[in-house]
Amino acid sequence: MSMHHPNPEESGGVQTEAVDYMTDTRPIASEPAAPGCRKRDPILVAKHVTRTFGGINAVDVEYLEVPRHKITALIGPNGAGKTTFFNLLTGFDQPNSGEWTFDGTSLAGVPSYKVARMGMVRTFQLTKVMGKLKVIENMRLGATKQEGEKLSKALFKNVWGGREKEITRHADGLLEKFKLDTKREDYAASLSGGQRKLLEMARALMADPKLVMLDEPMAGVNPALTQSLLDHIRNLKSEGMTVLFVEHDMHMVRNIADWVVVMAEGKIVAEGPPAEVMKDQAVIDAYLGAHHDVDLGAAEGVEELEEQLAKDQESVVGTDNAGIIGRGIAEQDGRDEERKEER
Numbered sequence: 001m002s003m004h005h006p007n008p009e010e011s012g013g014v015q016t017e018a019v020d021y022m023t024d025t026r027p028i029a030s031e032p033a034a035p036g037c038r039k040r041d042p043i044l045v046a047k048h049v050t051r052t053f054g055g056i057n058a059v060d061v062e063y064l065e066v067p068r069h070k071i072t073a074l075i076g077p078n079g080a081g082k083t084t085f086f087n088l089l090t091g092f093d094q095p096n097s098g099e100w101t102f103d104g105t106s107l108a109g110v111p112s113y114k115v116a117r118m119g120m121v122r123t124f125q126l127t128k129v130m131g132k133l134k135v136i137e138n139m140r141l142g143a144t145k146q147e148g149e150k151l152s153k154a155l156f157k158n159v160w161g162g163r164e165k166e167i168t169r170h171a172d173g174l175l176e177k178f179k180l181d182t183k184r185e186d187y188a189a190s191l192s193g194g195q196r197k198l199l200e201m202a203r204a205l206m207a208d209p210k211l212v213m214l215d216e217p218m219a220g221v222n223p224a225l226t227q228s229l230l231d232h233i234r235n236l237k238s239e240g241m242t243v244l245f246v247e248h249d250m251h252m253v254r255n256i257a258d259w260v261v262v263m264a265e266g267k268i269v270a271e272g273p274p275a276e277v278m279k280d281q282a283v284i285d286a287y288l289g290a291h292h293d294v295d296l297g298a299a300e301g302v303e304e305l306e307e308q309l310a311k312d313q314e315s316v317v318g319t320d321n322a323g324i325i326g327r328g329i330a331e332q333d334g335r336d337e338e339r340k341e342e343r
């Protein structure tokens with residue numbers, strides 16, 4: 001028996017197996033990695049979930065299982081449908097068709113605040129912390145059972161049924177953990193973008209969730225806070241939570257994801273462990289689509305892309321796309337000797 005799997009008999013006779021989620025190496029999938037593959041222990045299962053906007057199939061997910069106690073990254077180019085899929089799963093939007101279960105319970109038609117109450121919480125690409133409320137007030141709201149806009153009214157009523165002290169203690173504990181305790185009495189509007197992301201994450205945890213869904217947690221975050229955010233996400237897993245996050249930052253995906261799901265044009269086009277998935281051509285295409293903000297027409301744009309790709313060499317080296325892009329840049333600069341010989 002390893003240290004991470006203590007003998008239940010020795011630890012007080014508790015019969016549940018203690019698993020260290022950080023070192024658990026059991027396979028995530030119960031069949032070969034491929035779009036829609038079954039997982040050993042799924043927490044979320046989605047079937048035939050579709051959503052169209054006008055003529056566009058924004059989401060067209062045939063089947064997806066999200067593995068419990070793992071960190072899953074949902075990646076794909078702009079407009080792939082990632083945020084729409086999040087919105088559907090969490091009750092912020094209604095699908096044209098489909099069903100999905102969270103921990104065995106069907107969630108289709110369940111409104112967002114109930115989804116959160118059931119243990120599935122999310123954050124937004126653009127944070128939804130309430131700027132005119134203090135940090136601690138934002139935190140307390142995470143514990144209410146009020147719906148949407150009514151949240152603000154919750155502040156002035158006794159909605160916690162005598163649980164105020166316990167809720168404040170929980171909030172203060174989380175603020176300390178997220179190093180926001182010194183900002184406790186500040187208005188959320190005065191926080192930096194990164195601090196707001198942390199506050200939103202901390203607030204989501206007030207609901208004691210089982211599944212935490214993060215929509216682009218790194219977007220707009222100052223590099224100084226990046227490591228701290230990564231650590232917080234890893235901590236969620238070590239504490240037994242499941243994480244599903246949308247992200248364009250491939251460093252982050254490579255760094256912390258146990259499993260990667262790739263979406264393109266509404267469909268799941270690949271999934272698997274990060275190292276394997278990122279070798280996949282469909283993924284490389286999706287990945288290159290992620291460099292949406294680079295203007296390839298401008299010389300600086302090419303340089304910027306080159307710089308970004310250089311940072312992410314493992315994901316492009318040895319693929320056709322790397323060749324094409326590498327050659328394009330090289331020709332433009334008039335220094336393509338080695339590249340040309342490759343073809």
Ligand SMILES: Nc1ncnc2c1ncn2[C@@H]1O[C@H](COP(=O)(O)OP(=O)(O)OP(=O)(O)O)[C@@H](O)[C@H]1O
Nearest residue numbers: 053056057058076077078079080081082083084085
């Ligand atoms: N409310 C809406 N009305 C009309 N079209 C929408 C709406 N929301 C999303 N879409 C369209 O649905 C498609 C999927 O968009 P979505 O925002 O889900 O993609 P995404 O993968 O999250 O992209 P990004 O990485 O840019 O956040 C896009 O074509 C988008 O224009």
